[in-house]
Amino acid sequence: MPKVLISDSLSPRAVEIFRERGIETDVRTGLKPDELAAIVGGYDGLAIRSATKVTKDILAAATNLKVVGRAGIGVDNVDVPAATARGVVVMNTPFGNSITTAEHAIALMVALARDIPTANASTHAGKWEKNRFMGVELTGKTLGVIGCGNIGSIVADRALGLKMKVVAFDPFLTPERAADLGVEKADLDTLLARSDFITLHTPLTDQTRNIIDAAALAKCKRGVRIINCARGGLVVEEDLKAALDSGQVAGAAFDVFLVEPAKTNILFGMEQVICTPHLGASTTEAQEKVALQVAEQMADYLLTGAIVNAINMPSVSAEDAPKLTPYMALCGQLGGFLGQVVRSSIRAVTVEYEGDVADLNTRPLTAVLLKGLLTPLMESVNMVNAPTIARERDIKVSEVKRGEAADYHTLIKVTVQTESRSRTIAGSLFGGDKPRLVAIDEVPVEAELTPTMLYIRNEDKPGFIGRLGVALGDAGVNIASFHLGRVAPGVDAVCLVSVDQPVDGPLLERISALPSVVRVELLRF
Numbered sequence: 001m002p003k004v005l006i007s008d009s010l011s012p013r014a015v016e017i018f019r020e021r022g023i024e025t026d027v028r029t030g031l032k033p034d035e036l037a038a039i040v041g042g043y044d045g046l047a048i049r050s051a052t053k054v055t056k057d058i059l060a061a062a063t064n065l066k067v068v069g070r071a072g073i074g075v076d077n078v079d080v081p082a083a084t085a086r087g088v089v090v091m092n093t094p095f096g097n098s099i100t101t102a103e104h105a106i107a108l109m110v111a112l113a114r115d116i117p118t119a120n121a122s123t124h125a126g127k128w129e130k131n132r133f134m135g136v137e138l139t140g141k142t143l144g145v146i147g148c149g150n151i152g153s154i155v156a157d158r159a160l161g162l163k164m165k166v167v168a169f170d171p172f173l174t175p176e177r178a179a180d181l182g183v184e185k186a187d188l189d190t191l192l193a194r195s196d197f198i199t200l201h202t203p204l205t206d207q208t209r210n211i212i213d214a215a216a217l218a219k220c221k222r223g224v225r226i227i228n229c230a231r232g233g234l235v236v237e238e239d240l241k242a243a244l245d246s247g248q249v250a251g252a253a254f255d256v257f258l259v260e261p262a263k264t265n266i267l268f269g270m271e272q273v274i275c276t277p278h279l280g281a282s283t284t285e286a287q288e289k290v291a292l293q294v295a296e297q298m299a300d301y302l303l304t305g306a307i308v309n310a311i312n313m314p315s316v317s318a319e320d321a322p323k324l325t326p327y328m329a330l331c332g333q334l335g336g337f338l339g340q341v342v343r344s345s346i347r348a349v350t351v352e353y354e355g356d357v358a359d360l361n362t363r364p365l366t367a368v369l370l371k372g373l374l375t376p377l378m379e380s381v382n383m384v385n386a387p388t389i390a391r392e393r394d395i396k397v398s399e400v401k402r403g404e405a406a407d408y409h410t411l412i413k414v415t416v417q418t419e420s421r422s423r424t425i426a427g428s429l430f431g432g433d434k435p436r437l438v439a440i441d442e443v444p445v446e447a448e449l450t451p452t453m454l455y456i457r458n459e460d461k462p463g464f465i466g467r468l469g470v471a472l473g474d475a476g477v478n479i480a481s482f483h484l485g486r487v488a489p490g491v492d493a494v495c496l497v498s499v500d501q502p503v504d505g506p507l508l509e510r511i512s513a514l515p516s517v518v519r520v521e522l523l524r525f
């Protein structure tokens, strides 16, 4: 039974779902990195929010870990490349807290416009400073949205409802989508120059880090107000402080900080600054949604292999997972076969999917195939990291799909181009779910791949089969199945022999010395 550790504060729905699905679940929040490292090796899944840092060291200790589930959006607290390298799927819940976070941004904008936190504190203190607080109206004002994805577009929608004008800067926002949303697409400088309020909703990337710095702030309207509910690091906090001091920026509302948990910060104590402790996603509704989603997604993956919302793997629906299972086995075998016979470095891999299989999601199949191909050549390859390893090694991987198959209702043909030559192998499913090899280098040969096999290339001459049988028999090796293939009489032939006993080096040498044998390989599956 798989085991999951919940290491951040998740709604109890997550535990209920894991347990309903038969997954043993422990909840241990607030662990220090060394405490987490000490126990994480015992778990197949790790469910987190933003507090747990899933570093390289934690992943190295997580020897059984198969999946990290982020109940939320940002995965900047997870070392995704390290997880990928170790074959750990990282998944998030990309929509569960979007509305709630957008509402927090709007709440902060309204609070900034009317100075609500300071007025609240003053009133609680019995001061009744009615003349001290003079707000600004939102109607007719311009809101600049930096990053108009899920959350940014909800913020834009709500702001339009408040009768604001919305200008959006997002290189990936199409003009059609901007028109649908009712926002004006603009470049960053235009947004900065026109906005009365600016709200940030991008992930933290190399392009967005410090996107609001002293130079950007200088391009803003004097008296602009800035809201950041996305990630600390998008705004240079020192530059913002200087702009607040000079009056260039009238106010700022921050939910996220460069260093979190933010126990001290250069912006703390400034009257014009509203701060919340990363509460964007903290509503009952959003936390129920993300906990439920992450638990379902992780349970599906651990129990059925279905993959949804993974950052480092193509999706596989629960409906597709059982259909893909026999093809996964076939692809693993085809890749494994080629990986054991190639002799020089691989330049390119082409996978042709024909017939029924062409209608399926083939990306996971290619990933499994690459795993099979690379496993004999290097250590620690799995279907999560195999595509990355192939890319890093400059192996060009391509897929071709054809709805029609010539001789088989479903066919997967793999061509590996090495420095010196190309090799092709093809396989199909017999009876809907039994993997079968059907051709090697265009030579037809129908064979089930079993744990120990001899792959022999030979000249098609009389006497070969008898001599091979004698050699195996003399060594006490029983033939379980024997498959021959040739293009035409007398030309090169292929022989695949499944054997019941181990084949040692001297026996292999004896077989390769037999007349007519061109090459012999011992294959393991």
Ligand SMILES: NC(=O)c1ccc[n+]([C@@H]2O[C@H](COP(=O)([O-])OP(=O)(O)OC[C@H]3O[C@@H](n4cnc5c(N)ncnc54)[C@H](O)[C@@H]3O)[C@@H](O)[C@H]2O)c1
Pocket: 073, 074, 075, 094, 097, 098, 101, 146, 147, 148, 149, 150, 151, 152, 169, 170, 171, 172, 173, 201, 202, 203, 204, 205, 207, 208, 229, 230, 231, 255, 256, 278, 279, 280, 281, 282
């Ligand atoms: N405060 C919180 O509690 C909280 C809650 C949820 C999400 N978030 C954060 O909010 C951010 C946005 O989340 P989302 O769900 O809207 O993500 P999203 O992926 O749907 O949208 C992000 C948008 O940013 C745009 N973008 C990327 N690079 C850009 C660039 N250089 N300049 C301008 N735009 C760029 C993308 O095109 C995309 O449209 C994430 O960083 C997420 O972690 C914070």
Ligand SMILES: O=C(O)[C@H](O)COP(=O)(O)O
Pocket: 049, 050, 051, 071, 072, 073, 074, 075, 097, 278, 279, 280, 281, 282
């Ligand atoms: O990226 C997110 O989903 C938010 O930052 C929410 O983080 P949290 O789950 O720690 O509140």
